[in-house]
Amino acid sequence: xxxxxxxxxxxxxxxxxxxxxxxxxxxxxxxxxxxxxxxxxxxxxxxxxxxxxxxxxxxxxxxxxxxxxxxxxxxxxxxxxxxxxxxxxxxxxxxxxxxxxxxxxxxxxxxxxxx
Amino acid sequence: xxxxxxxxxxxxxxxxxxxxxxxxxxxxxxxxxxxxxxxxxxxxxxxxxxxxxxxxxxxxxxxxxxxxxxxxxxxxxxxxxxxxxxxxxxxxxxxxxxxxxxxxxxxxxxxxxxxx
Numbered sequence: 001x002x003x004x005x006x007x008x009x010x011x012x013x014x015x016x017x018x019x020x021x022x023x024x025x026x027x028x029x030x031x032x033x034x035x036x037x038x039x040x041x042x043x044x045x046x047x048x049x050x051x052x053x054x055x056x057x058x059x060x061x062x063x064x065x066x067x068x069x070x071x072x073x074x075x076x077x078x079x080x081x082x083x084x085x086x087x088x089x090x091x092x093x094x095x096x097x098x099x100x101x102x103x104x105x106x107x108x109x110x111x112x113x114x115x
Numbered sequence: 116x117x118x119x120x121x122x123x124x125x126x127x128x129x130x131x132x133x134x135x136x137x138x139x140x141x142x143x144x145x146x147x148x149x150x151x152x153x154x155x156x157x158x159x160x161x162x163x164x165x166x167x168x169x170x171x172x173x174x175x176x177x178x179x180x181x182x183x184x185x186x187x188x189x190x191x192x193x194x195x196x197x198x199x200x201x202x203x204x205x206x207x208x209x210x211x212x213x214x215x216x217x218x219x220x221x222x223x224x225x226x227x228x229x230x231x
Contacts, residue, residue, distance in 0.1 A: 043203055043205075043224055043227065044222055044223065046222075047220070047222075091157075101146050101218065101220065102160055107157050
């Protein structure tokens with residue numbers, strides 16, 4: 001069965017430091033996509049970064065980078081130089097090969113950035 | 116308006132009421148989605164519409180009834196809900212291409228629903 005696991009319910013990080021949020025996934029399909037979303041307390045899910053299963057390089061978007069280890073089936077999100085506005089819930093999601101656009105989400109990790 | 120909008124943002128309803136949630140996307144996408152987010156649970160996909168055709172119904176009770184009149188609008192009609200249906204309902208859209216895995220879903224701000 002396809003599944004996303006985020007084992008860290010909550011994380012703290014000091015402002016300006018880097019933090020890694022863990023995500024592991026389970027699929028037997030060779031083709032899939034991995035996404036990270038940020039959800040502030042307002043509720044909106046904000047897309048952060050995407051990694052394709054065939055991508056040779058780790059994805060990066062500004063302060064966000066994805067540590068993709070295909071053999072370990074992990075896709076950890078690294079946030080560099082944390083800011084107070086980074087405090088939010090973070091979700092990892094996987095898109096298996098299908099034509100319905102279905103995304104499978106993990107349970108989420110709450111990140112709090114301390115001043 | 117830009118992105119994906121949802122109305123209302125907050126809704127309180129009794130179990131005998133009938134209400135509708137509205138979602139509109141201004142991104143020119145061809146697929147729209149309804150998700151349910153309950154406390155302490157992962158997001159659950161409810162419905163998928165691709166080119167206005169429902170392509171997935173994730174075993175959702177019939178008291179939730181989706182409607183997609185065109186590729187920009189999506190409704191979720193609610194009737195005789197239960198208190199356990201209280202949740203954040205999120206709408207999303209994406210541009211689906213055949214065989215592509217990387218099309219990103221963009222979400223609206225959600226409707227916080229409380230069923231009394």
